[in-house]
């Protein structure tokens with residue numbers, strides 16, 4: 001079975017719950033699900049398959065905890081990794097729906 005690392009940022013818990021649902025569906029262990037607020041970006045190096053999730057805040061912005069984590073990701077070599085993205089948002093905000 002493929003090993004996935006699931007990394008999410010969540011302010012009110014919706015993206016956290018979604019990450020857990022994705023993990024259950026894929027058979028990913030809870031230990032491979034990370035809240036980026038409490039995680040060193042280097043952790044992604046342990047996985048070939050990454051699933052990254054953010055809710056959208058402000059007007060199409062990333063969830064707050066992602067900014068520092070992304071700074072950390074940008075200096076890593078992610079070549080060859082398979083990366084999937086998911087997002088949570090409010091579809092009534094049609095201009096910025098899941099803009100993160």
Ligand SMILES: Cc1cc2nc3c(=O)[nH]c(=O)nc-3n(C[C@H](O)[C@H](O)[C@H](O)COP(=O)(O)O)c2cc1C
Pocket residue numbers: 009010011012013014015016055056057058059060061063088089090091093096097098099
């Ligand atoms: C102040 C505020 C701004 C928001 N801005 C957006 C937005 O621009 N686009 C969007 O799709 N959702 C927006 N949302 C909705 C959130 O992304 C949504 O509630 C999401 O489920 C929160 O997930 P989280 O609890 O994992 O952070 C906003 C919500 C609030 C309260």
